[in-house]
Amino acid sequence: MMKAITNLSPHSPHSPEFSRRRFLGVSGVLVLGAALPVGRALGQTPAAATFEPSLFLAMDSDGTVRVTVHRSEMGQGIRTALTQVVADELDADWSRVEVVQAQGDVKYGDQNTDGSRSITQNYDRLRAAGASARLMLRQAAAKRWKVKVENVTATNHEVVHAASGRRFGYGELAAEAGRLAVPENAPLKKETEHRYIGKPVTHVDAGDIARGQGTFGADFSLPNMATAVVVRCPWLGGGVKSIANKPTGEPGLVAIETLDAAPSAGPLFAPLGGVAVVAEDTWTAIRVAQGLDIEWTPSPNQTFDSDELRVSLRASVTKAGTPVPGSEKGDVDAVFAAGGTELSATYETPFLSHAPMEPPVAVADVTGERCVVHAPLQDPQSARDLIAAQAGMTPDKVEVTPTLLGGAFGRKSKPDFALEAVELSKRVKRPVRVQWLREDDIRHDYLHASSAQHHRAVIDDEGKPTAWLQRSAFPSITTVFAAQAVQPAPWELEMGFSNLPYTVENQRMESTGIRPGVRVGWLRSVCNIFHAFSANVFADEMASAVGRDPIEHRLSLIPETGTLKQPGQPAPPGHELDFARLRHVIERVRKLSDWDKPRSEGVGLGFAVHHSFRSYVATVLEASVANGRPSVSNAYVVLDCGTYVNPDTCVAQMEGAVVFGLSLSLYGDIAMKEGAVVQSNFHDYPMLRIGEAPATQVELVPSQGRLPAGVGEPGVPPVAPALSNALFAATGTRHRTLPIRT
Amino acid sequence: MGHKLNVNGDVVDVDVSDDTPLLWVLRDHLGLTGTKYGCGGGYCGACSVHLDGAAIRSCQLPVSTLQGKAIRTIESLEQRHPALVSTWINNNVAQCGYCQSGQLMSAAALLDANPKPTDADIDGAMTGNICRCGTYVRIRAAIHQAAGQQATGGAE
Incomplete structure (x- = not known):
């Protein structure tokens, strides 16, 4: 079993800041990274591509390999997967590999663990890092033995000269290899040679977690640390007017601090403000x-009401919105005017809270010259800049180390909770842990946007649309970035709205933005949730209008071959929506679910398919209504994510996505009255429980050789529409609003 | 106010107010951070520990009510339930892992009371433990596997 290091003291030799020169000066080890261009990954290069040899890989003279993981672990298995990639090309003995969690630092390039892209962006560069080190070990051995490097192999932590039978352990060569120039084009393994890539390796943190030893945000502590609980204004932008009963002399109470109010409009990355109770222990603070x-000061958001917003969203999709540039094909209006079988429907989805099991929490220690933060952060690098500003320091004085994230789903991409800890540590001159309560988490989230979607189509005898008008209305995430932002951004519409894969001769897409009185954020799969819901249910409605099998009908809308030409920016090369791959996951889920087998009376099958985060997912759910509530007995999911690193993780992410998707389909509903979130905890913002979790079968399409695509998010979007479609098949009732309560 | 507690077989003294929930005694005063805070309301089960062998929500239990009771936490689970811990690891049950201490404590209490649980037994016993990552199907499978191993003498 692999030993995993989850927390490092700031000046530990395991710390990535420890330089190569210093390593060599101390004990002589091989340290190496690869700042080779990301190249094909998303067509982008990392933010900082400076060559820094100790970036990702180091080896001690005892053979211990340390792989530095620069992405955050939140259950998606990234600490394991990135390590598999490096260890594979190095041909390391897995039991001698340790994982080091990187601090936030521009030298790693993008560290934002978001958008299901950690493997997509880092697969090539981490393979190169492992392959370069392996070649350097071979070169060092060849030099020592005075033989040709071609005659030297490196396998399972040993370098061997077969002709003479001589061999060295990797560690014996580490110092010498570390003095060689890093080769830039080291040969990569063939697919058949992989020993960890593509294999179901047990997660590096599985043992710690099962023994209660994993270090999550609240588990990290520092000597003399105090704990703070913050009472925040119910509405965004309100501040503290007065405290009627400020306690004094309470045992264990350290301080009561007033924090400045957040702005009432974007940018909305500052802490919300409020009254912080700093105490010696958590219970005293609570x-x-x-x-x-x-008593709170007023704000323009104090009148915000989610029901009123929904009325506005609904109204906005009854009229023309802003056309998506380049989306118009043919003449939609002419076809509508000519008549025929017309379908139209409006779909609505509510605000959602992330509710990770670990509420936001952060530990900060601000001293005269340094600031140290340990917290469950999805992007320690951008957090470091904000923390530096909050601490009044330059980023080089700030160390930000991600702990394990007890779930995140997008919430922990915003470091507002860490900024609170920094501010309070600065004030009370001690290390401070800020602990959000569950009520704080539900009430003060960056909410997933509420939306209204409208679809109108004229269909032919086979249910194929001859004209299709799509309208999407929702408060854009861009509203948290800028006070004047209103319209949805192209990247939000490219999440399943402007890139639907169906053949339509006459088509128009329109969107409408609206300013919310709340912070909007990204939640696992983001706008794909409402776009995939409406498009998949509407397609099902087309099929049922002409009595066709939904899967047969759907396949008839998708070209056999070729790639989608979407409006706006084309997808990066290799990541275009490939019709054949989309059809393939549909065909496979039809088989996996035994789609054509009749189910008992009252039991229905529902199908949905969606392309997001560069991956293809087709889902079938088997559902019925029992005791007035939807009940899902079986889930079938087929995923094509291109090259995958850990197939078991991919399966687990699909299993989890079914549960996550069912929670939002059946329960997820955040309401706001007078600027405040109505719900507060799991009794009124429920989650799916074990008895409601369907038996789930997942198939992974073997797609090694294709570009690696996303896994964490793409399983979520098809779940809600598959449920709606299954309930229609079971009962004849069409559900166009989430959550589905009956 | 001093309180004498029996935690994982050790008798310990803590000086906290009578209303302090066991959860915070474990985490803040005894350094046993395997037990997690999830909701503070008894809804999610992340704080589950054993009290005289039964799985309970430690966020709901004031320290003053615990005199003479045997408290066990995730930190001592493996001694008594090695099969449960190993099946959890080998099945890659955990995703983020935050709820898993509570899941394991509920699973252990179930197996103590019912060494051969059915799916329905599992769903009933585990219904108080939320997993936001959605690891439920693996939890069911791991409990069945651990039950099988215990039955064949894989563990006490």
Whole structure:
């Protein structure tokens, strides 16, 4: 079993800041990274591509390999997968590999663990890092033995000269290999030679977690640390006017601090403000915080009401929105005017909260010259810049180390909770842990946007649309970036709205933005949730209008071959939507679910398919209504994510996506009245529980050789529409609004 | 206020107010951070520990009510339930892992009471433990496997 290091002292020799020169000066080891261009990955290069040899890989003279993982672990298995990639090309003995969590630092390039792209962006460069080190070990051995490097092999932590039978352990060569120039084009393994890539390796943190030893945000502590609980204004932009009953002399109470109010409009990355109760222990902080009687200052968001927003969203899709540039094909209006079988439907989805099991939490220690933060952060690098500004320091004085993330789903891409800890540590001159309560988490989230979607089509006798008008309305995520932002951004519409894969001669797409009185953020699969819901249910409606099998009908809308030409920016090369791959996952899920087998009376099958985060997912759910509630007995999921690193992780992510998708389909509903979130905890913002989780079968399309695509998010979008379609098949009732309550 | 507690077989003294929930005693005062805070309301099960062998929500239990009771936490689980811990690891049950201490404590209490649970037994016993990552199908499978191993003498 692999030993995993989850937390490092700031000046540990395991720390990535430890330089190559210093390593060599101390004990002589091979340290190496690869700042080779990301190249094909998304067509982008990392933010900083400076060559820094100790970036990702180091080896001690005892043969211990340390792989530095620069992405955050939130359950998607990235600490394991990235390590598999390096260890594979190095041909390391897995039991001698340790994982080091990187601090936030521009030298790694993009560290934003977001958008299901950690493997997509880093597969090539980490393979290159492992392959370069392996070649350097061979070169060092060849030099020592005075033989040709071609005659030297490196396998399973040993370098061997077959002709003479001589061999060295990797560690014995580490110092010498570390003095060689890093080769830039080291040969990569063939697919058949992979020993970890493509294999179901057990997660590096599985043992710690099963023994309660994993270090999550709240588990990290520092000597003399205090704990703070913050009472925040119910509405965005409100500040503290007065505290009627400020306690004094309470045992264990350290300080009561007033934090400045957040702005009432974007940019919305600053802490929300409020009253912080700093105490020697968590319970004292909670107890004192819950007893405070605070009067808040007003804000324009104080009148925000989610029902009123939904009325506005619904109204906005009854009229023309802003056309998506380049989306118009043929003449939609002429076909509508000519008549024929017309379908139209409006779909609605509510605000959602992320509710990771670990509420936001952060530990900060601000001293005169340094600031150290340990927290469950999805992007320690951008957090470092914000933290530096909050601490009044330059980023080089700030160390940000991600702990394990107890779930995130997008919430922990915003470091507002870490900024609170920094501010409080600065004020009380001690290390401070800020612990959000569940109520804080639900009430003060960056919410997934509520939306209205409208589809109108004229269909022919086979249910194929001859004209299709799509309208999408929702508060854009760009509203958290800028006070004036209103319209959805192209990248939001490219999440399943402007890139539908169906053949239509006459087509138009329109969108409408609206300013919300709340912070909007990205939640696992983001706008794909409402776009995939409406498009897949509407397609099902087309099929049922002419009595066709939904899968047969859907296949008839998708070209046999070729790639999608979407409006706006083309997809990066190799990541275009490939019709044949889309059809393939549909065909496979039809087989996997035994789609054509009749189910019992009252049981229905529903199908949905969606391309997102560069991956293809087709889902079939088997559902019925029991005791007035939807019940899902079986889920079938087929995923094509291109080259995959850990197939078991891919399967687990699909299993989890079914549960996540069912939670939002059946329960997810955040309401706001007078600027405040109505719900507060799991009793009124419920999650799916084990008895409601369907038996789930997942198939992974063997697609090694294709570019690696996303896994964490793309399983979510097809779930809600598959459920709606299954319930229609089971009962004849069409559900166009989430959550589905009956 | 001093309180004498029996935690994982050790008798310990803590000086906290009577209303302090066991969860915070474990985490803040005894350094046993395997037990997690999830909701503070008894809804999610992340804080589950054993009290005289039964799985309970430690966020709901004031320290003053625990005199003479045997408390066990995730930190001592493997001694008594090695098969449960190993099946959890080998099946890659955990995703983020935050809820898993609580899941394991509920699973252990189930197997203590019912060494051969059915799916329905599992769903019933585990319904108080939310997993936001959605590892439920693996939890079911791992409990069945651990039950099988315990039955064949893989563990006490």
